[in-house]
Amino acid sequence: MPDPLEVQLEGESVRSSTGPEHSKPIQTRTMAELFVEQGSVGNAIEIFRQLARLDPDDALLRARLAELEDEVENPTKSSEDSVEDNSTIGLYFQNLLELNPKTGTADS
Numbered sequence: 001m002p003d004p005l006e007v008q009l010e011g012e013s014v015r016s017s018t019g020p021e022h023s024k025p026i027q028t029r030t031m032a033e034l035f036v037e038q039g040s041v042g043n044a045i046e047i048f049r050q051l052a053r054l055d056p057d058d059a060l061l062r063a064r065l066a067e068l069e070d071e072v073e074n075p076t077k078s079s080e081d082s083v084e085d086n087s088t089i090g091l092y093f094q095n096l097l098e099l100n101p102k103t104g105t106a107d108s
Contacts, residue, residue, distance in 0.1 A: 028047075029048075032047035036068065
């Protein structure tokens with residue numbers, strides 16, 4: 001089985017000899033993760049799918065792709081959405097202040 005990097009480089013050299021030098025952006029894991037950080041998970045998934053086609057035996061790559069696809073299919077509440085109001089935060093800090101540092105339990 002040919003090395004996926006060699007296949008990608010070979011494809012790039014063929015493209016560069018027949019068209020403009022920068023006809024297509026280079027697709028990498030780093031590029032995909034940048035898309036995730038920017039909130040463009042759909043673009044990241046597309047890149048991971050392309051990379052998975054090039055290297056179907058890469059378990060880490062397939063796991064990350066599955067993780068992102070699951071996030072899109074089953075979105076969870078963000079931490080900001082899960083806080084109902086300021087009283088919840090106030091109760092949290094109130095309980096922290098009541099903790100006994102020696103025992104780790106609330107003083108009663």
